Amino acid sequence: MTERLCASGDVAEGEVFQVDLGDGRILAVYRLDGEVFATDDLCSHGDASLADGEIENGQIVCPYHMGTFDIRTGEATGAPCSIAIRTYKVTEEDGAIMLVG
Numbered sequence: 001m002t003e004r005l006c007a008s009g010d011v012a013e014g015e016v017f018q019v020d021l022g023d024g025r026i027l028a029v030y031r032l033d034g035e036v037f038a039t040d041d042l043c044s045h046g047d048a049s050l051a052d053g054e055i056e057n058g059q060i061v062c063p064y065h066m067g068t069f070d071i072r073t074g075e076a077t078g079a080p081c082s083i084a085i086r087t088y089k090v091t092e093e094d095g096a097i098m099l100v101g
């Protein structure tokens with residue numbers, strides 16, 4: 001099953017875009033080297049939206065305390081973050097970014 005997250009054009013290369021699915025799930029959608037990725041938008045360290053952060057070397061930098069996560073794996077890679085965030089399988093088809101599964 002796939003579910004539409006946003007238009008392809010909503011997520012520029014090297015950028016992150018917040019998608020609120022309206023059912024409690026809020027995702028951060030990324031484009032890195034032409035590939036799309038998605039994680040939970042909420043930082044595992046506090047009440048921060050990762051979509052407000054900056055991408056550096058394949059990692060998202062939380063805007064609150066500058067902790068980092070690997071965008072591809074969700075692994076916490078920089079203090080104070082120590083708990084991984086969830087990642088989601090996404091694909092791109094017909095001008096849209098889709099959640100798979």
Ligand code: FES
Pocket residue numbers: 043044045046047048062063064065066067068080081
């Ligand atoms: S809330 Fe994200 S690093 Fe603290």
